[in-house]
Amino acid sequence: MKLWQKLMLSALVVASGGYFWFLLGGAYPPTLELISSLSAVVLVFFLGMLGLAFILLEKNISALLVLLSASPTLLFLGDKYLALGIMLWSATLSFVPAHRIKKEIKSRMIFSVGEMLHKGMPVFLTIMALSLAAFFYPQLEAITFQDVIPESFFEKVLAFLPFEVPEDALYQTSIDLLQERFRSYERYLPVVFVFVVFAAFRTLFILLGWIGIAISWLAFKILLYASVVKISTRPMPQEYIEFK
Secondary structure (H helix, E strand, O other): OOHHHHHHHHHHHHHHHHHHHHHHHOOOOOOOOOOOHHHHHHHHHHHHHHHHHHHHOOHHHHHHHHHHHOOOHHHHOOOHHHHHHHHHHHHHHOHHHHHHHHHHHHHOOOOOHHHHHHHHHHHHHHHHHHHHHHHOOOOOOOOOHHHHOOHHHHHHHHOOOOOOOOHHHHHHHHHHHHHHHOHHHHHHHHHHHHHHHHHHHHHHHHHHHHHHHHHHHHHHHHHHHOOOOOOOOOOOOOOOOOOO
C-alpha cells in the first residue's frame, strides 16, 4: 500500500472509533439499554476498518490507532487518569490480537481474511468490553437501581408478556422491593454493575464482531479489485527424508 492509502485507512479507523466513543459518552451515565442503533453501526464499521488495519499495517501503528480512537474518553470522564488508563490499556493490549493475526498470516498456506481475524478479533473485543466497563464505572456519584434499570428498559421487557400489566406501578414497586431487599449490599452495586456491563457488551460483541469481520472481508475484496493490494505466493522450505 502507498503512504496515502495507509493514511486514509488510519483516518477511517480513528474517525470511526472516536465517533463511537463520542456517541457512547453522550449516554453517560449508562443504563442497561447499552448503546443506540447508530452507535452499533459505527462500532461495526470501526471493527471492520480496524480488522483491515491489523492485516495491512504494522502492529505499532495499529496500537497507535486504537489509542487515538479512544481519546474522546478524555472529554467525558472527570477522572482524566482513568481516561488515560483506558486509552493506554486498549492500545497496549491491542498488540496481542495484532500479533496473533500477523502470526496467522505467516503460517497460513491460503490467505483468508475471515480465518485470520478470527484468531485475533475475539481478544480485542474482550479488551473493548473491559474498556467500556471501566468507562462506565460510576466515579463521582452513587449509582441507584433506577440508573441500572431505567423505566424504558423495563417497559421493553414487559412488552414481551402476553398480557397487560400496569407498567408504572409495577416498575416503582420492583425498584422499591430491590432497594428494600438489597439495601445492605447497595455499596457493592457499582462493582456489580460494571461486571454486568462487561458481560452484556461481550455478549453483544459476539454478533457485532462477526459483522465487523464481514466488513473487513468486503473491504479487502474491494482493495483487491481496485489493485490496491494483491495476494502473492512464495516458496516455503520443507524438510523431508530420503535414502542416501
